[in-house]
Structure formats: structure tokens, C-alpha cells
Amino acid sequence: MKKRPWKSSLTAIMLGAMIVQGGTAVWAADAAPTAPVSAPTVNYGLTSDIRAAVKSVAVTPTASGSQLAVTVRLYNGGVTQNRVPEHELRVQTSSGVSYTLKPSGTNKESLQPKEIGELVYMTAVDTKEIGTIDQLSFVNVDVYSYPKVEKTLLAMPTNSVWYGAMGSAALQNLNNVTWGQSFVIPGVNSGITYTAVETSMQNTTAGRVAVVTVLASNPGAGRETVPAFRMDAQSETKNYEGKRAEVEPVTLEAGEQKYIHFAIPVENGVTLSNLVVLSTDTFVAKGAAEAATAATTVATGKLAIAWPKQQGSTTAVPYTIGQPIAFDALTKVVDKSTQVSLMELHLHENPGEGFKTAVAKFKLTNTSTSPIALPAFVSELVSTQGLTYQGARQANVTEMMNPGLSYVVSYSYIVPQSEEGTSFSLKLLDTVAAAPYTTTIAALQTDLQQEEAEDSTISLYPFDLKINDVAVNTQTTAQLTYTYKVRLDMDIKQKENVVVDNNFSKLRFEIVDSAGRVLGSKDAAFTGVNKLISGVQMIDASNITTDQFSYPFTVNVYETIETANGTAKRLLKVIK
Known part of the structure; x- marks a missing residue:
């Protein structure tokens, strides 16, 4: 039987979204059965062994015009290394206008057997009237012929184009996902599914930030690394660019789940309406002395998620x-x-x-x-x-x-x-x-727990305290220094197998006269040499050099906790 060659221009073979997980080709629909159903990725024959698919096409407004960017995924289905044929990548509008894009300096020139490579192209034009992109093509140009000879190696329709920057018209071209619904990122070579699970507004020294938590799940049979993408937020009038909080690559084993987080700086008082999932690619200008300084991030909107009505999204x-x-x-x-x-x-x-x-x-x-x-x-x-x-x-x-x-x-x-x-x-x-x-x-x-009645046991976990009697005596020295001695009769019981050390909270006895003035105070610990015990004990309060006080005395009993913000007090009992 004679083999039928791959048909090139405008002839497609519907293969579904081909994904590589653990070295095995699987289908996206099988890899993520819980994800929303979406149109399969269409692959086209570029050569007899190399197939091509459109990952993303984006037209983004700039200060002086527009930026056009395309990412194409190639797959070498052959058994030997294959060179990517010489070509120019062009995009055509519905009105017949053609734009030639520049290749990234990091684009692969050849592919190993069964290897997948992504080629990034970009150009900037000084016009905002681009129109609608409906096709891109690989064109071989023989510059040594006169007149030059052009041959279209492959033409592919562009069914999904991102027209940034985040206007409502741009979102109409995206798939919409409800909050909490699992999704895969269309066009991206990955079977990982994602679910947005929590949002929170947090204040930092640099301003207000919306933090979005996303659950990433690997339903495949092999290890996968979370691909490059980001989440932006949108209000009715403005776009806010997000950034992934994880700096290092996030890798998921088969069946594993992990959280990834996105931080989106926003303005105070803003009301957000949507989250937008954007795939990101890197374009590096050819011949740049330093690739890092010449790198440009190309972002393409893939999905829109309605911002949750309930802030926080975590139910207590x-x-x-x-x-x-x-x-x-x-x-x-x-x-x-x-x-x-x-x-x-x-x-x-x-x-x-x-x-x-x-x-x-x-x-x-x-x-x-x-x-x-x-x-x-x-x-x-x-x-x-x-x-x-x-x-x-x-x-x-x-x-x-x-x-x-x-x-x-x-x-x-x-x-x-x-x-x-x-x-x-x-x-x-x-x-x-x-x-x-x-x-x-x-x-x-x-x-909240109700505070204990006057004559009941006080819970101070792991201790139960019962104060039977408190009395205050005053002693005066020749230098008119007044010392207050607190006579305390109490019962203490401690729960078993609970460790209490010198970090544990203390009791503070505060002596107040009838005019409301604090005359003295003393902290007593539950550990150490002079720790509180059951029975009668004497506690010396702080000295004070004044005779301006009036009877009777009141003793406020506090639990005190040392924190990074100072001493926190919990009023346990007022004894008159």
C-alpha cells in the first residue's frame, strides 16, 4: 500500500492535544478528565516528520503601535534528528495584510526524535490598526534567486487570538471558567489541571496586593513541571499584572498536588471583576550581547475566571x-x-x-x-x-x-x-x-468562652486556679517607701503531660486604690524557684514613694503574655 504523504498548506490532521508526560504521548482529554471540555489542538504537517501546532497568537497595544507575537509548537515524530526547515513566519489579517515576525534567538534549529520544541516570534509595528489575524504561515524565501522565490511550507488558521490589554472585548475571545472549576490551559503542552481556591487582599509596605492561591494537580503517569503562566486581575476600567510567588520551578509527581500562588498589586478600594490566565513565553533578540537584558516576556490570554463574590473564598x-x-x-x-x-x-x-x-x-x-x-x-x-x-x-x-x-x-x-x-x-x-x-x-x-464567675475556678490552660482569699498589707520605711504585700490563698491543678517552662504566661497582681490609681504590681510565674503553689503565699508588690492613696484596695489579677508587640494582658479576676 502506497504511503500518503503529509499534505502541507491548509491541510490539517486532527490529532488532539499531544502532551508528553514521563516520555509517553497521551491525550489531553484522558490526562485531565475533570477539566472543562475544550476544542482539541490541531496539528499540521510541516515536513514528513515534523508536525506543527499554534500555541498562542497575541496582538498587544504599545505606546506607539502594536506588538505581534506568535508561539508555535513543533514535534519531531521521526526516528532521527530533523532540522527545522529555513523559513520566515508571517501572520495575515482578514483584510489581506501580511506581517513578518522576527524569530527569537533561542529558537531550536533542529529537533531530536520525539522531541517537542516551541518557537517564539515577535515584531513591533507603528500602527494600532492591525485588524483581525486569521492565519499564520511558514514561508521559505530563496534570497539567492532573482526575482526571489517564495514557497509556503505550511499555513495554519488562528482560531484563538489574544487582543490585549485586557479589555472586555478581548475577554470575549477567551474560555470562561467559574470560580472553583478545574481547568487546563489551552494550547499549553501540559496535562496539569488547575483550580483557583482562595483569594485574599493583603496590605504590604509597597501597597495593597491581591493574593490568589491555585491548586495544581498532575493526573498523568509521569513527573511534570508547571509551565510558565501568570494570573492578572481586571477591574471595570483597569488591568493589574500578577506575578507567581514561587521563584523556583514547581514539579509535580504523578498524582501529586501542590499550591501555587500569584501576587497581584492593586489600588486601594478597587473592585475586581475577573482573573485572566495568561501563558508566558520569552523572546530574545538575535545577536544580543546579553540575552538576559534583551529578553521580552510575551503574555497571551487563555482563560477568564470571574472574581469570587466572597472575599477570602475559605469557609470557616x-x-x-x-x-x-x-x-x-x-x-x-x-x-x-x-x-x-x-x-x-x-x-x-x-x-x-x-x-x-x-x-x-x-x-x-x-x-x-x-x-x-x-x-x-x-x-x-x-x-x-x-x-x-x-x-x-x-x-x-x-x-x-x-x-x-x-x-x-x-x-x-x-x-x-x-x-x-x-x-x-x-x-x-x-x-x-x-x-x-x-x-x-x-x-x-x-x-468566645465566657469569663468565669467570681467564685468559680479559673481556666488558665493547662492550669485550673481557684483563688480562695486575697489580702493586701502596707509597710512603710523611714524613707517613706511603701511596700505592698499580697497574701494569697489559692488552689492550683495542672493537666498531665503538658510542658510548662519559663516561656509560659504569668499572673500579674495589680493593686489599685479607691481612686483608681495603680499603686503597685507584681508578676508571679508558674515555674522556677518562687513559682506559684497551692496554699497560702506572700507576694511583694513593687515599691512606690508616695503617700497619696486611699483605702480600700482592689486587686486586679491578670494573665500576662510576652509577645513581639509587648505585654498582652487578660483580666482574670477583680478582688475587692
């Missing part, structure tokens, strides 16, 4: 205090052998201060058989009105946790006096994955 799950927290399965912040539970969450007044203080206390347990690092996460308290209060972690913590033991870490939150909420969302954040930005690893919806 109902949580009961004391239960283990369910973290995101992909987080690297909390080891799988570390069990984390929220043990306390209080919001209380601060006498003499202009704000309230909330305190969250977490128990971290090492369930493994060897020491592991204590996880370092950030926390935020979010009210039902959407107000976010950043937590300050206690200043000193244990670095390593021994097996079978629990450790306590506290966070404090400064809250305005006007805050009257009783239910909050508590977000735990990762500061490493998308540094310097944060991403959510757990979101809990829980109620």
Missing part, C-alpha cells in the same frame, strides 16, 4: 474548643504527627486601657516517636462584620517537641472597645509558602 468550619484542628492536607507548616487544638479563646476588658484584648491558647501535641519542630503559624481573628485582627504570638516558644508531650502557645489580639461580638472566625495562616504573603491552612468558626 464550625469548631468545638478542645477538639483537634483539621488542617489543609497539603500544608507543610504543621507536621502530620503534630496535633493542634484550640484550648481557650477569651475577649475581655482592660481597665485603664483604650482597647479590649482577645487571647487564644493552642495545645500542640507530638504524637510521633521522635522529636519534631514546633510549627510556626500566624493567626487572625475575624468578626462577623468581616473585621480582621492580627494575632501576636508569644515572644518565646520551645523550638522542638518531645514525643508524647503537649506544649502551649498563646496568641493575643488587640480589639477595639466597640467590638461586641461573641462569635468569631479564627484563621491559621502559612507565612512561608507564598512569602512574603500569607495563605490559609485552617479556618475555624467558634464562640
Whole structure:
């Protein structure tokens, strides 16, 4: 049977989107069954062994005209190395105008057997009236003939052209994806699927940034590297260019999932309407002395995603205090052998201060058989009105946790006096994955704990305190220095297998006279030589050189936590 040769110009063979994963050719539809159905990539015969497909075509406005860019993917289906035939790449408009594009200096001149190569072309023209691009062609030009002889090696229609910069008309040419829907990037040689899962607006020293978290999944049979692409954001009137937070290449093994993050600087008060997924290629001018300085990024819009209506996009799950927290399965912040539970969450007044203080206390347990690092996460308290209060972690913590033991870490939150909420969302954040930005690893919806009644036991995890009696005596020296001695009778019980060291919070006894003046204070620790114990004990308060005070005295009992932002206080009891 006689073999039928590849037909060249305007003759297509519908092969589907050919993808190389682990050295094996597979079909995009098989590789990503959960992704939206899209038109298959059409491959054309450039030579008897080399096939070509259009990856991207972009017409982008510039200050003085337009930039035309094309990326073509070639595949050598032969069994030997094949040279890419000499050619010019041209694009034609529907009105018959032709533009010749310059090749990138990094374009391959030959392909090894079964190799895929991408050729990038670009040119700038001083006109904004390009019109509609409907075809591109490989043209061989014999410059040694007179008159010169031109031969079209291959002509391919351009079914999808990106007319930047992000206007609504440009978006009409893109596939639209709903928030949370999986997608593959059309025209890109990859079977990786993506799902946008979270957005957050974050303030930095450089301004406001929209951070988008995307879940990348490899459903294929071999290792894949996430291809170059970015996400931009669009308002009704303006485009905001994004940048991937990960600097190093992101590689996924077969069946593996990872998060990638995009940071998009925006203006204060802006309302975003869309995210746009753009594939990116690099064009390097030929003959440039330094390729790095001559490199130009070519971006082509591929998909549009409606910006989510609910900011944050992470739903807080109902949580009961004391239960283990369910973290995101992909987080690297909390080891799988570390069990984390929220043990306390209080919001209380601060006498003499202009704000309230909330305190969250977490128990971290090492369930493994060897020491592991204590996880370092950030926390935020979010009210039902959407107000976010950043937590300050206690200043000193244990670095390593021994097996079978629990450790306590506290966070404090400064809250305005006007805050009257009783239910909050508590977000735990990762500061490493998308540094310097944060991403959510757990979101809990829980109620505040009620402060204990006057005669009840005070919970100060892992301690339960019951103050039976407090009395204040005054002693005066010849130098008119007044010393206050606090006689304290209390019961203390401690939970087992919970480590308490000198990093743990302390009790502060503050003596206030009837006029509201603080006469003296004393901090008492739960560890060390002079630690608090059950029974009667005497505590010397600070000296003060004044006789301007009036009886009776009141003792305010606080829990104090040293944080990076200073000392945080939680009012435990007022004793009169």
C-alpha cells in the first residue's frame, strides 16, 4: 500500500492535544478528565516528520503601535534528528495584510526524535490598526534567486487570538471558567489541571496586593513541571499584572498536588471583576550581547475566571474548643504527627486601657516517636462584620517537641472597645509558602468562652486556679517607701503531660486604690524557684514613694503574655 504523504498548506490532521508526560504521548482529554471540555489542538504537517501546532497568537497595544507575537509548537515524530526547515513566519489579517515576525534567538534549529520544541516570534509595528489575524504561515524565501522565490511550507488558521490589554472585548475571545472549576490551559503542552481556591487582599509596605492561591494537580503517569503562566486581575476600567510567588520551578509527581500562588498589586478600594490566565513565553533578540537584558516576556490570554463574590473564598468550619484542628492536607507548616487544638479563646476588658484584648491558647501535641519542630503559624481573628485582627504570638516558644508531650502557645489580639461580638472566625495562616504573603491552612468558626464567675475556678490552660482569699498589707520605711504585700490563698491543678517552662504566661497582681490609681504590681510565674503553689503565699508588690492613696484596695489579677508587640494582658479576676 502506497504511503500518503503529509499534505502541507491548509491541510490539517486532527490529532488532539499531544502532551508528553514521563516520555509517553497521551491525550489531553484522558490526562485531565475533570477539566472543562475544550476544542482539541490541531496539528499540521510541516515536513514528513515534523508536525506543527499554534500555541498562542497575541496582538498587544504599545505606546506607539502594536506588538505581534506568535508561539508555535513543533514535534519531531521521526526516528532521527530533523532540522527545522529555513523559513520566515508571517501572520495575515482578514483584510489581506501580511506581517513578518522576527524569530527569537533561542529558537531550536533542529529537533531530536520525539522531541517537542516551541518557537517564539515577535515584531513591533507603528500602527494600532492591525485588524483581525486569521492565519499564520511558514514561508521559505530563496534570497539567492532573482526575482526571489517564495514557497509556503505550511499555513495554519488562528482560531484563538489574544487582543490585549485586557479589555472586555478581548475577554470575549477567551474560555470562561467559574470560580472553583478545574481547568487546563489551552494550547499549553501540559496535562496539569488547575483550580483557583482562595483569594485574599493583603496590605504590604509597597501597597495593597491581591493574593490568589491555585491548586495544581498532575493526573498523568509521569513527573511534570508547571509551565510558565501568570494570573492578572481586571477591574471595570483597569488591568493589574500578577506575578507567581514561587521563584523556583514547581514539579509535580504523578498524582501529586501542590499550591501555587500569584501576587497581584492593586489600588486601594478597587473592585475586581475577573482573573485572566495568561501563558508566558520569552523572546530574545538575535545577536544580543546579553540575552538576559534583551529578553521580552510575551503574555497571551487563555482563560477568564470571574472574581469570587466572597472575599477570602475559605469557609470557616464550625469548631468545638478542645477538639483537634483539621488542617489543609497539603500544608507543610504543621507536621502530620503534630496535633493542634484550640484550648481557650477569651475577649475581655482592660481597665485603664483604650482597647479590649482577645487571647487564644493552642495545645500542640507530638504524637510521633521522635522529636519534631514546633510549627510556626500566624493567626487572625475575624468578626462577623468581616473585621480582621492580627494575632501576636508569644515572644518565646520551645523550638522542638518531645514525643508524647503537649506544649502551649498563646496568641493575643488587640480589639477595639466597640467590638461586641461573641462569635468569631479564627484563621491559621502559612507565612512561608507564598512569602512574603500569607495563605490559609485552617479556618475555624467558634464562640468566645465566657469569663468565669467570681467564685468559680479559673481556666488558665493547662492550669485550673481557684483563688480562695486575697489580702493586701502596707509597710512603710523611714524613707517613706511603701511596700505592698499580697497574701494569697489559692488552689492550683495542672493537666498531665503538658510542658510548662519559663516561656509560659504569668499572673500579674495589680493593686489599685479607691481612686483608681495603680499603686503597685507584681508578676508571679508558674515555674522556677518562687513559682506559684497551692496554699497560702506572700507576694511583694513593687515599691512606690508616695503617700497619696486611699483605702480600700482592689486587686486586679491578670494573665500576662510576652509577645513581639509587648505585654498582652487578660483580666482574670477583680478582688475587692
